[in-house]
Amino acid sequence: MDFDLVRTAGGKSIAREAPEILQKRCYCSLFPVSLPGIPSRNRGNGMARHGSNLQSKGGRYFARLAVPKELQPILGKKEFSQALGADHAQAVRRLPSVLDGFYQDIDAAKAKLTGKPAPAPRPSPKRLLSPTEIGTRHLQSRLALDTEIRDSGSPAIGLGFPDEDYVSQLRDLAAGRIFDPLPSPIALALEWASKSGNLQDAPGTSGWNATVRVLARAELVAIETEMLRDEGEPDPPIPADLTPVNPAAEAQPATSARILGPDSLLPLSEILPRFLAERRPSGPTAREYETVVRQFEEAMGEPMPVHTITRRHAVRFKDTLLETPSSATKRFPGMTLLDAIAANKARKEPFPCLDAKTLNDKNLSRLKTLLGWCASNDLIPDNPATGIRVETAEKAGKAPREDFTPGDLTKLFAPALFAPAGTLDESQWAMLIGLFSGLRPSEAAQMKLDSVRHERGVLCFSVEEETKNRGSRRLVPVHSTLIELGLERRVAALRKAGETHLFPIWYAQGMKAKAEAEKNGSATLNQYFPRFIPRRFNVTYLKNANINDPTKDFYSFRHTFKTGLRKSGVDKGTADYICGHTDQSAGAVYVHGVSIEAMKAAVESLHFDGLDLDALRKSLGLSAVA
Structure with missing residues (x-):
């Protein structure tokens, strides 16, 4: 017999042998390839076998299996149903493994009805395989094929040599550095897994990429083993991540x-x-x-x-x-x-x-x-x-939020930008309260008018709505600047108008967003309030004030407030309580003993350079404070 050197699936060159041997060389993970003179096998259509078990409803596909009447009391249902997604091809691939699970539940119910132990479930030939299982099968078939070729007695055994370019490509694939193009052995293995129903992942998904990486590693192990066999060396140990799967063990979950x-x-x-x-x-x-x-x-x-x-x-x-x-x-x-x-x-x-x-x-x-x-x-x-x-x-290396500098405060509160109409609306009050109280945006947005009240003669913000944590519930004395600018007058006007919250528009917008989030099952505590006044401030107001530092946003008012307390010499315990931090120190239990008078003194100690309050008062038609 004459032999011609040809490239094999393993990246080696061997003699061209009988057609049946060549077919096995290209079989690769037990998936047959059409070759001249060798007919391919038609696997048929999965829908033909499971047409009544695959239903389409509302653009989505579902697996369905009726429960026998005698088993319905045990299983508590008349039929099994499981969503398979909106993609028809993926639904067909997933259907066999889902049905297998249904049948196992039915077998268990039959055993309970008859009192006989359920038969050990056999793994479905079309169950979804993990990347490791697909890679393991590929490695096993490659090594079994190499063994059969060696047992054939061909004189060409041992004459091969590794293709360095192919090995380099496999290493890149195994490391996840590339995913295209795929060498034929990897592509054939993926095609086998996909067409036989064992691979649910579409090209480009994380599951597909993981399978490619494992298959490339399996190819590298197979090539290394073949080279050692050529030298008469024993097979190396199979790596732990490619340890052969024992189907019998998987079929006996009770063990x-x-x-x-x-x-x-x-x-x-x-x-x-x-x-x-x-x-x-x-x-x-x-x-x-x-x-x-x-x-x-x-x-x-x-x-x-x-x-x-x-x-x-x-x-x-x-x-x-x-x-x-x-x-x-x-x-x-x-x-x-x-x-x-x-x-x-x-x-x-x-x-x-x-x-x-x-x-x-x-x-x-x-x-x-x-x-x-x-x-x-x-x-x-x-x-x-x-x-x-x-x-x-x-x-x-992510830059933290930064405080507003004196220059920033001058720009932010310049009367021509801040209060051009000579009045304060919700956005302006939100900025002032953020700077002089350090309230979180979600805390300010939920503040009720009844929560702006006097405690021992001191006007305070009482933070008592849904908060970040237990330590966030607290009293924050109102700075005299806010009182001078008309906070109490604003509260009285809102009460007269029948409002219940300090920021009625902001609160309504946040609650609407919350309702939509809860409807979609995606609501998270207070995530919706920062979308409105803070977002407009971050996107538009800062740009108009010519502040382009990405580390500064609406939340920087709270950081500036906390820094101001520290610069004023306020002790950590008092500052943490005012800011709503949970103190983890040994003396944390005493923080709640801070008097309202001491907190008022701490807040009044704040001084912000760059903030021209006289100009602001003048623009609002208020008398300057001596």
Whole structure:
């Protein structure tokens, strides 16, 4: 037989052998490729097999399976139903694994009805595979193919050599430095996983990219093993991240060491109500937990028993969130998390993705807390989300907010810009109160007229609405400058007009935004109030005042107030109480003993250079203070 050197899937050159051997060389992860003289296999259409189980409703697809009448009392439902997203192709790919879960529940219910143990579930051949499982199968098939070729006795065995360019390309892929173009072995492996229903991720998504990285690593391990075999060396140990999956072990969940009880078999979506009932978080916080559980299960493709969640899943969730557009449910209504990511990437100008700080403080923190609760209540032996965070190098170098300088205050409160009409409206009062009281924007926006009251003869702002934390509830004496500029007259006029809040327009705008957020299930404590007066100040007013420093915004009034207290010699305990900080020092318990008179003296000690109050009073038609 004559042999010609050809390039193989492994990046080596071997002799061209019999067609059946060549077919196996190009088989790559058990997916057949059409070659001359070799017919390809037609896999058919998944819809033909599951037409009655896949339903379309309102532009979205659902998996559906009727429950036998005799099992309905046990399962508490007449049918199973699970959303599969708005993309038809992805819905068809996800359907088999979802139906497999339905059938397992039915088998368990049958066992409970008959008293016989349920048969050990066999893993569906179309269940969704993780990147590691896909990479492991690829490595196994590559090594098995190499073994078969060597066993064939071909004289060309051992004559190959590695392609350095191909190896370099694989290293770039494994490191995530490139994702295009894909070498044929990787592309074929992805095509096999996609067409056989084992890969739910679309090209460009975090799951797809993770699978590419693992497949590239599997290729590198296969090439290294082949080279060692050529030298007569034993196979090297398979890396831990490519350890072969044991299907038999996966088919016997009852033997898993991570199952500590019946609740270990429940998904997070079924555990969450019990967690919320025990923890009793606020409404917005509860919605954050609900959102995170939904995002996690959509990122994984389906609800999974909590005992099967590993660090690999937590890392994949983090990677998915990094590609998730902000306000995804509003911008891509009706889409799952993965659908929204793909749709956003398809836009000419994609929407910005979620902020790393938000992911750490909200999404990943909530997942860690929920899984930590599961560990504390013996549902799982440990918390797989511990330490999973988004590492951001730029965070350490991010410039903090800066105080307004005397020059800034001169520009901000120049009568021609600040009060050109000779009156003060909500925006002007918000700026003055921010500077002379240090109230947070959300605290000022919610301030009731009844909360501007006298305590022991001292006019105070009583911060008592929804606040950031318990320490935020406090009394803040009103600075005499605000009284001189007419704060009490404003309160009286608003009462006469039938208003209930110090900033009625601002408060109404914020509450409308809050209602819309709650309707969409995305409300967070007080996030909506900074959208109005503070945003206009940041976007328009600062520009008109010729202040272009990105470290200065409406919140800088609060920073300037706190700095002013420090410069005036006010002790830390008193200043922390006035500003609404929770003091963690050993003497913190005594802070609440600060008298209102002492706090009044502290506030009156404030002096802001650059603020020309006489010019402001004159523009408002008020008498100058001697």
